[in-house]
Amino acid sequence: EAGVVQSPRYKIIEKKQPVAFWCNPISGHNTLYWYRQNLGQGPELLIRYENEEAVDDSQLPKDRFSAERLKGVDSTLKIQPAELGDSAVYLCASSLGSAVSTNGYTFGSGTRLTVV
């Protein structure tokens, strides 16, 4: 079984340019998370989906970040325009059901974004 697949693995863009990250969760996992991990820090939650509904986007900077999960499967996270401070690793995770105590998360390998 394939794990959580993210692409691209690396992305370098100039500031003010747009960028998008893609995540394909494990088949059947209805809960999907996007986290941002700054250098030397732990992951920080950006948004959580249950199926196609964003049930917690309180930490998503909505002025420049957007996300979607059409049909409740794949998800895309977009930044427009990117700023230097957006340089980080963007991690996608998925779980079967929303109860982390039961299911835990499975993480993808992440997309490392560098804004220059």
Add this chain to the structure above:
Amino acid sequence: AQSVTQLGSHVSVSEGALVLLRCNYSSSVPPYLFWYVQYPNQGLQLLLKYTTGATLVKGINGFEAEFKKSETSFHLTKPSAHMSDAAEYFCAVSSNNNDMRFGAGTRLTVKP
């Protein structure tokens, strides 16, 4: 509110020595606690978790952790370090059972 503090951003041990990575949490309700490991350029992998029941939990790769409510701690240990244990370790807490909050991480170095 829920938060995690990992004491020591870097820990260095000799191969075969005890590994002790410290984690303290803050939670307004009984928490669920987790330890994850991250190898370079990879995602996070679950080592172990505490939900309910026995306070000493065993995980993969010989790691274990003990939930101590009175100390609000969930320290990770391994009796004998192996070179392959060198990685970044993250403690995480969940109070709402919907998502997790992670600590800043501890980088473990294992010396030959």
